Amino acid sequence: MAKPAKLIVVSDSHGNRDGLRAVLDAHRDADALIFLGDGLNDLTAVQRSGPCPMVYEVRGNCDYDKTIPSERLVSLGGLLIFMTHGNGYEVKVTTTPLRKAAAQRGADIVLFGHTHSPYYAYIDGVNLFNPGSISVPRVGRPTYGLLLIEDGEPEFLHREVPR
Template sequence: MKIVVLSDTHGDAAIIPAVIKSHPDADYYFHCGDSELTYDAAHIKDCKRVRGNCDHDIRYPLEEVVEVDGKTVFMTHGNLFNVKTTLTPIAMRAEEVGADIVLFGHSHVLGAELVNGTLFLNPGSLKSPRGRNEKSYAVIETTADGYAIEFLDEQHQRITAITL
């Protein structure tokens, strides 16, 4: 299974279909909020999507829980779970929904970690990254042992890759 994860594109509508076009073999596309687009905007229609603190269209859900290839994916923006300071509240919610994969944004800082068998991933920002210079998004592929994760820049070049 291959999942493409974006977040915090903040009005850059063109980058979303560009990322999708560069990964036509992906099974799923997720946008973790702060697109600043309307919910029905053509640019984001192919993504599972949630509302961030800068999204004003209330048609966006605050959370999504999706079953994908036997994995439960929990996605939220992160602002309602205080992800800039701790993962504890989002981890508690992930446990409540039985998540195998947790996707979130808000901090604009890319990162991934495996905690008690659950993957927590923030793809960073394709508009205003923090903690490093590269704008970023993530690609997750399931492996026999876990997950292969690539963080890519807006030119779809690898920033870093990890296996968890």
């Protein structure tokens, strides 16, 4: 039986380093931080400023470091997770291309950003999760996500960024 995993899921910081640090400080017990792009400079600065768990990051459309991949496929907690910012998959209009990409990769979970809106759906055997934006939400307060995995079962939570 695998140890339960607690993963912080963040996207679209767009300069909000204080918000990113507040999220990390609120979850010092997290196993990993998944950063879904548009703020890689913020991530680097926050990593230098204090404790940070293992990081899995992808590049967003506003990030320019081409050494960071735009997509990743990782196995965490016994589940295969496809990570992308989402801008290459028309996510502001539909999730169909993203779901197809996940199916082609055999992913159980797709994590994506770009829309600045929290989202969760379970469609055709794939969990799709967008944490929203920790900086510039389309509606409401800035948000992030938690992905809890226990015995291969995921739980997805949206949370407001601590003030």
